[in-house]
Amino acid sequence: MTIEVRVPTLGESVTEATVATWFKKPGDAVAVDEMLCELETDKVTVEVPAPAAGVLGEIVAAEGETVGVDALLATLNEGEGAAAAPAAAAAPAAEAPAAAPAAGGASVDVMVPTLGESVTEATVSTWFKKVGDAVAQDEMLCELETDKVSVEVPAPASGVLTEIVAVEGSTVDATAKLAVISAGEGAAAAAPAPQAAPAAAPAPAAAPAKDVADAPSARKLMAEKGIDPAAVQGSGRDGRVMKEDVLKALANPADKPAAPAAPRAPVPAEDAAREERIKMTRLRQTIARRLKDAQNTAAILTTYNEVDMTETMALRSQYKDEFEKRHGVRLGFMSFFTKACCAALKEVPEVNAEIDGDSIVYKNFVHMGIAAGTPQGLVVPVIRDADRMSFAEIEAAIAEKGKRARDGKLSMAEMQGGTFTISNGGVYGSLMSSPILNPPQSGILGMHKIQQRPMVINGEIVARPMMYLALSYDHRIVDGKGAVTFLVKVKEALEDPRRLLMDL
Incomplete structure (x- = not known):
């Protein structure tokens, strides 16, 4: 079955957008709600998720093209063959579940839910479950914290939590995998002995290098204005420079990075022992x-x-x-x-x-x-x-x-x-x-x-x-x-x- 991927609603009075980046190529397996591409309008960046799990067929609107609301972006092939593809092709092989799923069950990835327009990352605030716990569908697994709001992550299926990929305090992007659930018949009864505490999970990887090209409209504007891309701070995924970043740089040419805060004066040992240091939340x-x-x-x-x-x-x-x-x-x-x-x-x-x-x-x-x-x-x-x-x-x-x-x-x-x-x-x-x-x-x-x-x-x-x-x-x-x-x-x-x- 072929599913059409179309331009979503862009916002009041916004009628067109530019295709900034494709994160997938034809033939790639994709999971439902996995980000396929990013569109750029005059004011915001819009991510386009996959409407279903399957294999990306044809890309109709290439990077740099201007498209209108509801325009066809790509096709997605859904079916038995597509369903057998990996649920999240972008996840590294090292993130495979540590424990095999229960007989008759299947591994279900717990992904970061949609965070909101222009929000690209979040911090894992609290896990309500630990490895080995049985969970019911829609039961809260963890809580994420973004710049503005807290987002609860429900279980996509009933089963047993077999792996926590993103530990508390780690920063994840909008397409990251958080955990793995072993779902299916007998999953709840076949709970493995609890593994080491979630802290034993692999430490979150360092922020990926900027390996995606800057937005086409940003590259064009920087070329027209003679701006060095290295001098523009990017706000897009992986540090990609967007059009609004260039406009901000043009409006504030004299802006310099803020000087680091002055170090604290030495604190007597008896006072330091009675202090408590807590990392500022993203909201704060x-x-x-x-x-x-x-x-x-x-x-x-x-x-x-x-x-x-x-x-x-x-x-x-x-x-x-x-x-x-x-x-x-x-x-x-x-x-x-x-x-x-x-x-x-x-x-x-x-x-x-x-x-x-x-x-x-x-x-x-x-x-x-x-x-x-x-x-x-x-x-x-x-x-x-x-x-x-x-x-x-x-x-x-x-x-x-x-x-x-x-x-x-x-x-x-x-x-x-x-x-x-x-x-x-x-x-x-x-x-x-x-x-x-x-x-x-x-x-x-x-x-x-x-x-x-x-x-x-x-x-x-x-x-x-x-x-x-x-x-x-x-x-x-x-x-x-x-x-x-x-x-x-x-x-x-x-x-x-x-x-x-x-x-x-």
Whole structure:
């Protein structure tokens, strides 16, 4: 049976791509979901997995060709002969299962699942099973950690875990083999005696050398601009230089590698014995890099105001019980702030815009990022088209995404595309702070603790629930007047929430 391999959906408004690299050639055996080739669009790199196990037949679109959405890339021959081919031709022979499968069973490779667009590698965080354990289909075997999210790897079949190829702490690419399961009749009963601890598995190999050519569009652009390929840091598989890498090098010609951190001062032995050293997670490393990049790239400035929360708190207190009965979700303050920000962004659209080269891109929609603290670090899930949502829809979306963020279940797509961000440091007791931008966004609102403070109202000193607001913005695109106007609009909406209902 012949199966067609076609161009997948490339993303909103993206209609074509360039075939960057083929990882397989005609006649090669491939496993289901094994990467066949890589496509390159104007903005991202898209990997094309095999839709089924079989043998690659004809390659229709060669490297360097431009193809449209749903165009035919190749054909795949599926059938008895194909099924007998090795499940993962790319795996070295040394990775064969250490223990023979149980009689009547078969060896099933556990591969790295799809990690998300543009994510090419992950770190093996935790194994929940050890060699010799019986596993059920879809039972969690291990957890992988990428730059953004944690990915659980389920068992593809029932059987016995006979080999762990990628031990905890090792870095694997998107097509790597993680383990081997002996599946089939009697597999569970024929569990071999546990082998040496997983640590005895072969140590992860060093990162492979760059043996795949740079993307065709990257080579063309480097030739046109006279750029030495060795001077461009590649972000593709095996260090391959992609078009966006060349564009970044052109935009920052003076960039130099960051100087290594200064070594620590000597630590007394009695102090060193009481220290604990833990390697930074990939998520924490990414957070650190992005925050520093934001400071290096944008002209960040912060302006402050304060809001009297009396009316918003009264409205919430009056309707929260009825709201929860009607909509099945609690009424919090975040929906008020989200609504207030959406209204203010319409008045000051540059706060909802971004810089792209020498252009300003204005967004006629609001994809609201809501910063959420998790045990792994800060993540920012995005609520799309928040400006079109009701209070109940916003509260439901925030609750659902917040829970999944804490559980490490957010996908990459759910944390991309935000146009503005709200960060609530008040839940931790913060009274005042200056939030850092979430690039390429031009604005972020910082909420803080509500605290009773003496205020002069109609000539009298009264206690009022006050909150400091902070707007950090990119001064390259947002002027001081626009930033102050934005905060005043948010303040007015919260001090008289009826304005939100009347679109004022």
